[in-house]
Amino acid sequence: xxxxxxxxxxxxxxxxxxxxxxxxxxxxxxxxxxxxxxxxxxxxxxxxxxxxxxxxxxxxxxxxxxxxxxxxxxxxxxxxxxxxxxxxxxxxxxxxxxxxxxxxxxxxxxxxxxxxxxxxxxxxxxxxxxxxxxxxxxxxxxxxxxxxxxxxxxxxxxxxxxxxxxxxxxxxxxxxxxxxxxxxxxxxxxxxxxxxxxxxxxxxxxxxxxxxxxxxxxxxxxxxxxxxxxxxxxxxxxxxxxxxxxxxxxxxxxxxxxxxxxxxxxxxxxxxxx
Ligand code: B1M
Numbered sequence: 709x710x711x712x713x714x715x716x717x718x719x720x721x722x723x724x725x726x727x728x729x730x731x732x733x734x735x736x737x738x739x740x741x742x743x744x745x746x747x748x749x750x751x752x753x754x755x756x757x758x759x760x761x762x763x764x765x766x767x768x769x770x771x772x773x774x775x776x777x778x779x780x781x782x783x784x785x786x787x788x789x790x791x792x793x794x795x796x797x798x799x800x801x802x803x804x805x806x807x808x809x810x811x812x813x814x815x816x817x818x819x820x821x822x823x824x825x826x827x828x829x830x831x832x833x834x835x836x837x838x839x840x841x842x843x844x845x846x847x848x849x850x851x852x853x854x855x856x857x858x859x860x861x862x863x864x865x866x867x868x869x870x871x872x873x874x875x876x877x878x879x880x881x882x883x884x885x886x887x888x889x890x891x892x893x894x895x896x897x898x899x900x901x902x903x904x905x906x907x908x909x910x911x912x913x914x915x916x917x918x919x920x921x922x923x924x925x926x927x928x929x930x931x932x933x934x935x936x937x938x939x940x941x942x943x944x945x946x947x948x949x950x951x952x953x954x955x956x957x958x959x960x961x962x963x964x965x966x967x968x969x970x971x972x973x974x975x976x977x978x979x980x981x982x
Pocket of ligand 1: 795796798799800802803809812813815816843848849850851852853854855857858893894895896897898899900901925926927928929930945946947948949951
């Protein structure tokens with residue numbers, strides 16, 4: 709553990725986790741073997757927060773978030789740490805038919821309750837204006853937790869974010885590009901049945917003659933670099949932190965490169981291995 713600038717604790721959250729290991733840890737000990745560098749009292753509440761999300765007890769979610777903030781844990785650490793592992797376990801249970809939609813909805817409410825508390829803290833870090841980003845969940849898809857996190861982090865990084873919400877028709881992206889003149893457009897998709905709409909929306913951007921004007925970044929659980937290449941997006945973003953780094957690079961190093969250029973795609977992809 710190292711002290712962050714100010715008084716925030718910095719806790720390692722980037723350890724890759726295997727979902728089967730997570731299941732084993734949770735079922736045998738009710739605790740994950742993560743966050744080795746967190747102080748014991750913080751680690752304890754991390755585990756309680758994980759379980760709060762897994763069990764969907766949303767009225768109590770603030771009871772875990774607030775004490776962690778009082779212990780100087782950064783809002784971003786909570787999102788990337790126990791909130792992510794908790795909701796990942798919910799997804800696994802749903803996939804294995806151990807959970808059904810009502811349980812998933814309650815866990816989503818926990819995530820939302822936590823984000824409602826964390827959003828003002830993250831936005832308060834807002835840096836100087838860097839550019840404009842239009843973002844939305846693609847048509848047919850109602851998942852917005854990840855997209856909201858990305859939007860929040862971009863805003864904190866200084867972007868003017870125009871959030872089109874969920875199930876956004878391609879025509880709404882076009883209208884927003886014309887109205888707000890963004891440098892970056894972000895598509896989120898969580899379903900294998902809706903990810904195709906990322907491609908359809910991008911095709912419409914090309915057909916409307918707007919492709920060079922915008923850099924297109926894509927993300928969401930079923931999305932990959934292969935998929936981004938297939939539809940001709942400029943960047944795939946595995947998570948919100950990568951989205952912020954790539955969006956900043958689009959404004960700075962590659963500010964003069966047109967959207968759709970192959971060297972833009974190559975340079976943004978190279979950032980994944982840096
Ligand atoms: Co749904 N759901 N869901 N769901 N849901 C998944 C996605 C699923 C994988 C669960 C499973 O089976 N294991 C599965 C999809 C399977 C598939 O397509 N192959 C699924 C299904 C099937 C469904 C329904 C069809 C269920 C049904 O009705 N029978 C239905 C669809 C409704 C619809 O959209 N039309 C449905 C509904 C729901 C709820 C409404 C109950 C709820 C969503 C609530 C909400 O979003 N407000 C829900 C939830 C919560 C999930 C899981 C459990 C969690 C999603 C989540 O919030 N993750 C999910 C399981 C999973 O993903 N493993 C699941 C946390 C979030 C922080 O991560 O969204 O990946 P994520 O975002 C990350 C990155 O991906 C990236 O950054 C984010 C932050 O780091 N990122 C971007 C995301 N968007 C980006 C955009 C960018 C850049 C990066 O642009 C630049």
